[in-house]
Amino acid sequence: MANSKDLFTRAKKIIPSGINSPVRYYDPYPFFVKKAKGGTMWDVDGNHYLDYCNAYGALLLGHRRKEIIADVTKQMDKGTLYCAPTEIEVSLSESISGNFPSMKKIRLVNTGSEATMTAIRLARGFTKKKKIIKFEGCYHGAHDYVLVEAGSGAAHIGMSVSEGSLDEVSQNTLVVQYNNSQELQSLLEKENDIAAVIVEPVLANMGLVLPEKNFLNDLRKMTAEKNIVLIFDEVVTGFRMSPGGAQKYFSITPDITTLGKALGNGFPIAAVGGKSEIMDMLSPEGKVYQASTYAGNPISVSAGLSSVKTMNKLKTKLYPKLEKNCAKLVSAIHDLASDMKIPHQINSISSMFQIFFTDESVVNYSSAKKADMIKFKKLFEALLKNGVFIAPSQFETVFLSYAHSKDDITETITAYEKALRAVKQ
Numbered sequence: 250m251a252n253s254k255d256l257f258t259r260a261k262k263i264i265p266s267g268i269n270s271p272v273r274y275y276d277p278y279p280f281f282v283k284k285a286k287g288g289t290m291w292d293v294d295g296n297h298y299l300d301y302c303n304a305y306g307a308l309l310l311g312h313r314r315k316e317i318i319a320d321v322t323k324q325m326d327k328g329t330l331y332c333a334p335t336e337i338e339v340s341l342s343e344s345i346s347g348n349f350p351s352m353k354k355i356r357l358v359n360t361g362s363e364a365t366m367t368a369i370r371l372a373r374g375f376t377k378k379k380k381i382i383k384f385e386g387c388y389h390g391a392h393d394y395v396l397v398e399a400g401s402g403a404a405h406i407g408m409s410v411s412e413g414s415l416d417e418v419s420q421n422t423l424v425v426q427y428n429n430s431q432e433l434q435s436l437l438e439k440e441n442d443i444a445a446v447i448v449e450p451v452l453a454n455m456g457l458v459l460p461e462k463n464f465l466n467d468l469r470k471m472t473a474e475k476n477i478v479l480i481f482d483e484v485v486t487g488f489r490m491s492p493g494g495a496q497k498y499f500s501i502t503p504d505i506t507t508l509g510k511a512l513g514n515g516f517p518i519a520a521v522g523g524k525s526e527i528m529d530m531l532s533p534e535g536k537v538y539q540a541s542t543y544a545g546n547p548i549s550v551s552a553g554l555s556s557v558k559t560m561n562k563l564k565t566k567l568y569p570k571l572e573k574n575c576a577k578l579v580s581a582i583h584d585l586a587s588d589m590k591i592p593h594q595i596n597s598i599s600s601m602f603q604i605f606f607t608d609e610s611v612v613n614y615s616s617a618k619k620a621d622m623i624k625f626k627k628l629f630e631a632l633l634k635n636g637v638f639i640a641p642s643q644f645e646t647v648f649l650s651y652a653h654s655k656d657d658i659t660e661t662i663t664a665y666e667k668a669l670r671a672v673k674q
């Protein structure tokens with residue numbers, strides 16, 4: 250790892266903590282990437298890894314999916330940024346709405362953070378109310394409205410509210426336990442200034458936590474009764490759980506949806522969309538402001554259009570393959586850990602899973618935090634040594650991609666076997 254080590258020494262001198270997003274750091278230094286293809290990444294020291302970090306779920310079709318690279322390459326010959334409208338923006342928005350009928354109107358943005366920021370501002374503008382409710386351990390991006398008891402990197406370092414955020418902002422973000430409809434109900438009885446409830450329909454930023462039977466239905470019912478905007482943050486689940494995301498999977502219709510990650514399969518694009526009467530609040534016709542130089546840029550849009558086309562074309566093969574591989578991995582890992590008598594839980598759904606080293610079911614942030622983090626660290630390190638890269642934190646999810654082959658899955662099971670032995674020691 251000499252080259253990664255040298256690069257990290259250089260990086261630390263010029264980039265805070267040596268990385269450009271907190272979750273990318275782990276002890277003693279991360280590997281630096283040279284290239285990637287399909288389900289594999291290569292580092293600058295000649296090692297290769299089966300990639301289940303999967304750009305935090307973005308690479309549903311794998312690295313460098315051929316149709317996407319071809320369409321983006323074609324677009325590059327025509328220009329990279331116009332800041333004037335294009336036909337492909339219209340086509341992409343139409344296709345997104347075709348997959349997600351609740352997204353009647355759509356704005357394209359660059360990142361999931363921008364999408365959730367816009368969704369919340371829209372909800373406030375539409376309802377003329379002030380506060381929002383989010384759930385403990387859900388992560389909705391790196392902006393002040395939602396960086397309160399957030400999952401992902403913030404949970405990993407145990408941060409409740411980011412320094413530098415205004416109290417006036419975080420005080421207006423109320424937090425409820427995930428899977429606790431009762432707590433939400435009590436809060437809604439006390440508070441009458443709630444503009445929105447924002448939720449990850451499947452929580453993928455605290456490890457993986459599934460919604461309990463009636464949780465999402467309860468949210469839909471309670472918010473509808475009080476004219477509160479229900480925002481499904483489908484940045485992870487959109488296109489991953491089904492062509493129509495978690496809302497299709499669970500048959501629940503939110504008022505606003507945010508998408509990102511798999512929408513661009515490795516290119517920076519995200520979307521916010523929902524009911525026309527809400528979306529029409531956006532400027533210039535409406536009074537809720539949202540803007541970006543790079544929003545709807547033709548490179549990302551061509552990647553998005555190509556991704557959606559490819560995912561839709563492959564869908565009868567894509568989802569069954571992902572689900573089959575995921576179920577196979579999960580059952581093998583569960584059997585291995587059980588045989589080794591390692592207390593554990595595995596939460597899984599569609600093409601996502603996470604293991605927690607604990608006896609207790611993991612249904613919310615507090616049960617996730619009870620898992621043995623030292624054991625998880627050992628698992629991560631041993632997997633890496635054995636050629637498997639997962640996100641380096643208990644508060645993240647393992648993501649499969651369509652590019653992972655049958656042989657990759659077999660190799661991954663062997664790596665988990667070795668890694669679980671290291672955990673056991």
Ligand code: PMP
Nearest residue numbers: 360361362388389390482484485
């Ligand atoms: N929402 C969810 C559910 C996410 O997982 C993430 C990123 N992990 C975001 C929003 C923010 O997306 P981005 O990093 O593209 O800003």
